[in-house]
Amino acid sequence: MEMAISLILVAAIFTALFSLAALVPPVESQIPPSSGQQNQNSVMFELQEAKLKIARLESILDESMPSLNAKSQYIREAEKKIEDISVEIDNLTTALSKLQMAEIVSEQWIQIQQLEQAVQMAEMRTLKVKRQLRSSKxxxxxxxxxxxxxxxxxxxxxxxxxxxxxxxxxxxxxxxxxxxxxxxxxxxxxxxxxxxxxxxxxxxxxxxxxxxxxxxxxxxxxxxxxxxxxxxxxxxxxxxxxxxxxx
Known part of the structure; x- marks a missing residue:
């Protein structure tokens, strides 16, 4: 992330320099036969201003780098927290599923016991009816x-x-x-x-x-x-x- 931002800023600086150079006309075209010394001084002044602008941009880039590094570190920490929260959510979901399965199994076991008791009662009633039928016969x-x-x-x-x-x-x-x-x-x-x-x-x-x-x-x-x-x-x-x- 830091390297990408640095490359973008350097590219922007070079683009500004090339634009400035394109705006400055060639020295030969600006120097009339009678005022060569004056034109040379003007070109030197413009070059000095361009150097100052480049230095100012480099200073701004140096001042921005700590902030960019801090933001990058914050983003990495946030991503790590998101991963931890996702893992915790998965664990909670698994535990909830197991708890629901345990409740279902316990309810089914209670129902099975109730059915067994009902079957035993039905068998006892059937045996009693059979005995009554044998007695009546x-x-x-x-x-x-x-x-x-x-x-x-x-x-x-x-x-x-x-x-x-x-x-x-x-x-x-x-x-x-x-x-x-x-x-x-x-x-x-x-x-x-x-x-x-x-x-x-x-x-x-x-x-x-x-x-x-x-x-x-x-x-x-x-x-x-x-x-x-x-x-x-x-x-x-x-x-x-x-x-x-x-x-």
Whole structure:
């Protein structure tokens, strides 16, 4: 930049000198035969003035050079600042894009979790509906519900004062229910024993003794086991079937 300005000023100075030289007529044409000395003095004066003008222009050029250098330095610094600002803008744009992508990913992750929960709830509802359909299709289960439904509600009302169900601790409810069931079976055990030892054992022993081959096995232990199996197995089968359809 400085060299270009210097060349422009030098070219301007030389142009002024050439113009001045063109304006000055040749010495021979200006010197009349009678006044040669006077014309020579005039030419010398004009040359002196031209030298003064050139010196003045050089002085102006020297005075302008620091200002031109300062302006050139300011322009270079401004260009450097512009480059730094451009780099910072690019970095901020990249960071903003990453932040927007992170927000989009987090929102999508929340939506995915919500969809997974909705799918789980739908699967649970579907499984519940399937169980209800199986229960409604089974005549035996339907008959048991119709016959013993009111009795089950009554049993729940009886057991309610003795224990409460809590979702936070469901085992406590089942422990209490198991305790009450054990008490119920304990109270009915005596009647069950009397039934087996009297009426049912007599019936089983009579049926065994009717056949010749198993008649030899008609002792008290075998009769007791067969009578107990006749009572326990049907009850267990009914409970297993009910739990498989009602759960």
């Amino acid at each position: 089974c005549p035996f289960v339907k008959f048991i519900k119709n016959v013993f439904g009111n009795h089950l509600e009554t049993l729940k009302g009886i057991l309610h004062p003795y224990g409460s169900y809590s979702k936070a601790d469901p085992n406590s409810y089942w422990d209490q229910a198991l305790h009450h069931i054990q008490r119920t079976f304990a109270s009915a055990r005596q009647y069950h024993y009397e039934l087996i030892t009297t009426q049912l054992q007599k019936f089983v022993k009579h049926e065994i003794e009717r056949n010749e081959f198993p008649a030899a096995l008609a002792n008290e232990e075998v009769v007791f086991l067969v009578a107990s199996a006749l009572i326990v197995f049907p009850i267990l089968s009914v409970f297993m079937l009910l739990f498989s359809h009602l759960s």
